[in-house]
Every structure is written in structure tokens, then in C-alpha cells.
Amino acid sequence: MARQERERDSTRAAEESGLKEKLVSLNRVAKVTKGGRTFSFAAVVVVGDGKGQVGHGLGKAREVSEAIAKAVKDAEKNLVKVPILNGTIPHEAHGKYDAGRVLIKPAAHGTGVIAGGAMRAVLEAAGVHDVLAKSQGSSNPHNVVKATIAALTSLRSPVEVARQRGISMEKLFNG
Numbered sequence: 001m002a003r004q005e006r007e008r009d010s011t012r013a014a015e016e017s018g019l020k021e022k023l024v025s026l027n028r029v030a031k032v033t034k035g036g037r038t039f040s041f042a043a044v045v046v047v048g049d050g051k052g053q054v055g056h057g058l059g060k061a062r063e064v065s066e067a068i069a070k071a072v073k074d075a076e077k078n079l080v081k082v083p084i085l086n087g088t089i090p091h092e093a094h095g096k097y098d099a100g101r102v103l104i105k106p107a108a109h110g111t112g113v114i115a116g117g118a119m120r121a122v123l124e125a126a127g128v129h130d131v132l133a134k135s136q137g138s139s140n141p142h143n144v145v146k147a148t149i150a151a152l153t154s155l156r157s158p159v160e161v162a163r164q165r166g167i168s169m170e171k172l173f174n175g
Helices: 002-016 064-077 117-126 141-153 158-165 169-174
Strands: 020-033 036-048 053-061 093-097 100-106 131-135
Touching (some): 020 117, 020 141, 053 064, 053 117, 053 141, 100 117, 117 131, 117 141, 158 169
Antiparallel strands (some): 020 036, 036 053, 100 131
């Protein structure tokens, strides 16, 4: 009974904060004991508000719904801000996490999200509408998600670049 209430509370909290959740991967593992097999589930979830905030989380439990609820709760703790410019990213970015390597490039309006599985989930949750992306290393969803978020956190907005260089926005774009 308490488990169902916790699940309802976590989904209600996600809805109230305006975050959309996307299941990236669900893994079933079995522990063999004298009494038979005991199954457990590990869920990787990405949450985002579609306006530049995105986070990822991992949840493990004996039931699928409980694992997903734990992953969503973990993802909400790991939110990062991503600069988005006209539906795309401001510049090219590389990300790396363990063996997972990703390349993300800005794209023209109307291109869409050209990316595979785990990267697509992260980019859509962040609110990026036009982007070209390539996963170049491991296809492990954990590493691809973390590498994608690493690439997105390395992005700098034009306003931030102009402020750091001590020049105006016009001078930044016109040379």
C-alpha cells in the first residue's frame, strides 16, 4: 500500500514541476538462489521540462514501476540547465563518459532531432528541436546518456561568451 502511495507522490511531483519523463532503458537481472530465481529491475530515465532543463537517473527495485519511480526521483535531483538558441544548440559539442563518446552539432530549423535512442531521449527532454548527433563510442545507454549530458553542460550561450570576452553581442556576431 505504501509503495503505491510513493509512486503516486513521485508522478504527482513530476507533473507539478512540469517535467516530462522518458524511459531510456530497462534491464532485468536475476539472482539465482536455493529457492529459485529472484528478478530485479534497473531503469534509466531522463526527465526534462522542454525549455532547457534536463536530468538523468537510475533506479533499481524488484518491480518495474518502483524502479522507474526511483529513477525519476533520482533524475529530478540531477537537473542541469542547457542553453537553447532558436530550437537548436549554440555550437558544436563533444561529450565523453567512460567509453561513451558523443558529437552534437547545431542544425537548421526544420531538420528535427537526428539522433539515436538514448541521445534522442536526452535531447528531446531538454527541448532541442533541431540537432545532428552521433554516438561514436559505446552503445551502453548509461554511458551515452551521461556523455550527452556532459556535452550539453559544456555548451555556452552567446550572451555568456560575450560577457566573458567583455564585448557586445553585435561585435561577437559581426567580428
